[in-house]
Amino acid sequence: MTTKSVLVVDDEKNIRLTLAQALEPMDLRVETAVNGEEALQKVRQQEFHLMLLDLKMPGVDGMEVLRALCQLRPEIRIIIITAYGTVENAVEAMKLGAVDFVQKPFSPKEIRDLVSRVLSRERLELSGIQGYGGHIEWAKRCIQERRFPSAEEHVRKAIGLDSSRAEAFNLLGALLELRGDESNARKNYRVAYTLDSTYRPASANLERLSTLPRSVGRIALDTRDKL
Amino acid sequence: MRATSQYIVVVGCGRLGAYLANQLSQRGHSVVVIDVDRRSFRHLSAAFSGFKIEADGTEVAALRQAKAEKADLLLATTRRDNVNLMVAQVAKQALGVPRVIARVFDPEREESYRGLGVETVCSTVVAGDTFLGRLGGEEQP
Missing domain, CATH: 3.40.50.2300 (Response regulator)
Structure with a gap:
């Protein structure tokens, strides 16, 4: 290597x-x-x-x-x-x-x-993806490659396998926010926060969604339609 | 980084805390210093390459902010026995820090620390012994 x-x-x-x-x-x-x-x-x-x-x-x-x-x-x-x-x-x-x-x-x-x-x-293969962790890692890889719909699919699969992890709900919230669904994004951030109140990314996302003017949140979604 | 490099949290950045933080940082350890008063950080030398957190070390939240639960070692070095005891207790019991060393002034308190599994350094005893050491054989009967 x-x-x-x-x-x-x-x-x-x-x-x-x-x-x-x-x-x-x-x-x-x-x-x-x-x-x-x-x-x-x-x-x-x-x-x-x-x-x-x-x-x-x-x-x-x-x-x-x-x-x-x-x-x-x-x-x-x-x-x-x-x-x-x-x-x-x-x-x-x-x-x-x-x-x-x-x-x-x-x-x-x-x-x-x-x-x-x-x-x-980088070395992950889709065919070898297993378990909660596997799907989360694959979802992150998809995000890195800006393939957001695939990322969302795999985060959902991960949640299906283990619905007790704050990280997965927070990630799903972020992906939903990215495609303009603020209300469901907020729900998922809240679930993440409820599962683990010390998980800072979720509280940061919640805080941001509730303090930023809505228009600012929208600006971040320009690429959505091109996906 | 050397294999022996540790993640160390120092609570209190007075003269003692800052001295320890400076020395440990220069020896290649990853050091986080917590002090409630940001002015205390002036005691840190230019060679200090760790992190500074302005917070109350007796608060669990502050220790978590310093990621104390991941620390190999925590040093409680403030000037107050009660504060050091509280910090040491939280670090040991709630956050499971493997090794905790606390500064203690009142030698009679060392016993209660030992019950918690916390090591102590008693400034009074250390200074007293140094004084006696200087006196050498003069004090021998």
């Missing part, structure tokens, strides 16, 4: 250092960028399989990097780094093919586990 390459993008030196150190024992080539501009510049010059991306950066922020990557290098997989207490727009990120999030602070093991999971998702 060829060595995969990872680009770590964060304006905080500490975070870049921590991430690079965490990835050290893995067989990966790790590069860093201090802001969105540098990240896009590096992406134009070199090949990367994965990007660990901070959303909040001065200048070209994480969301703008995601938008640019959609055009430039849609095959690069993304892990979004978020800060505690921020209500990031997970649905907006998902629309751009980013479905994996890690919240600060993180332990090195947490980072390594997530990076391995994201990279090994």
Whole structure:
């Protein structure tokens, strides 16, 4: 297997250092960028399989990097780094093919586990998909490839196999929100929150849906009709 | 990163907490410092490469925010015995942190910590022993 390459993008030196150190024992080539501009510049010059991306950066922020990557290098997989207490727009990120999030602070093991999971998702075969976890991973792969209807189908299958997981209902909520069904999206976020009140993505989505003006939510749905 | 690198939560960023956080961070551990007062973070050195969380460490929510349930080690280093005891208890009992070390001032309290499975460092005893050590043989009968 060829060595995969990872680009770590964060304006905080500490975070870049921590991430690079965490990835050290893995067989990966790790590069860093201090802001969105540098990240896009590096992406134009070199090949990367994965990007660990901070959303909040001065200048070209994480969301703008995601938008640019959609055009430039849609095959690069993304892990979004978020800060505690921020209500990031997970649905907006998902629309751009980013479905994996890690919240600060993180332990090195947490980072390594997530990076391995994201990279090994590439090797999944539809015929080998099994169980709740298999369908969720496949759904995430579909989201990364912007195949949202297939993603929804597999999240529903996952829920059919295990209806006790907050993550699945939250994911379904996000997919519903993405195609404009805010009311059902909210119901699913609520189920996720009820199943696990400490599952932050669900509470963040609920909070966002109830605070954003509806028109803003709609803007995020432009690509829907093209699917 | 070295295989021995640990995920460590330090509660309290006074002189002791900051000293420990700085040292542990420089040794390659992943460190999260929690303090209720953000001004305390000024004690951290430029070489500190961990995370800072402004929150009340006696709140479970704050410890969860620091992902203490994933920590290998938690150090309770505030200046108050009661606070350290509370933090240590939550970390050990509710979050299942494998190793918890608490700073304690009152040597008589060490017993109650031991009952919880929490290790202690008693500043009073440590300082007292250092004083006695300096005196060397002078104190021997």
